[in-house]
Amino acid sequence: MSIEKKVAVEQSVEETVHVLAALLKARPEFTELGRAAARVNADPQFQRLSREMRGTPGGLQHAWSPEQLEALPVVQAYRQAECSVRDLCHALDTVISEAAGVAFAANAKRSCCG
């Protein structure tokens, strides 16, 4: 492949990544995940419980477990939004991988062993 063609191919990859990212960000699933995250961070009960669970001075035991934190309605809503985004990304990845002729996300995972 000539240098010119290589550059053109790389620009094409960059452009399609840019277009795909913009379309995804505009999806309701993504905007809802952002809103759900903001609601979690703004929730006073979540803030208090997660502060308590990060540890108290002197190693005192707290009354809350991670499962109880996960059971909070704002956290449940966040997990639901996360699940929707995950399903969307799975579906997209199937299309990308089919068109590429090789699995995309599975081969994009970085490992500690390189």
Place this chain on the structure above:
Amino acid sequence: MVILPDELKQAAQALGQALRTTDVVQTYLDAQARLEADPEARSLEERLQKLYRDLLTRQQAGEQLDRAEVDKYYALLSQTQSHPLIAERNSALSQLKTYFADVALHLSYGLGLDYTALATATEEDGGDQQ
């Protein structure tokens, strides 16, 4: 089952097609095709994968694996990795993975989320993606 809107599906197809035209992906696909066309290389890989699955299943069931069996696995692994067509494919795959990780990183920056983690997550994974 998620139904993708046409615009999104076309954008995903465009990315896949663009990736396919890169040297890195073409080199990998060609190497994989050469491997699959060679009965000896294909047989070696299939034997290795079957032995690995068998040993893993038994180990996960709580069985203590015999040293000789583990040595047999590593001997077959070494033989497999030394086969020229397999070595060539593995080298091409390694380069492809580096490239895909870079492309996915750009996608993640654009999204503000870890695309790779989301696209490869299973139900059991849970945890924060942000």
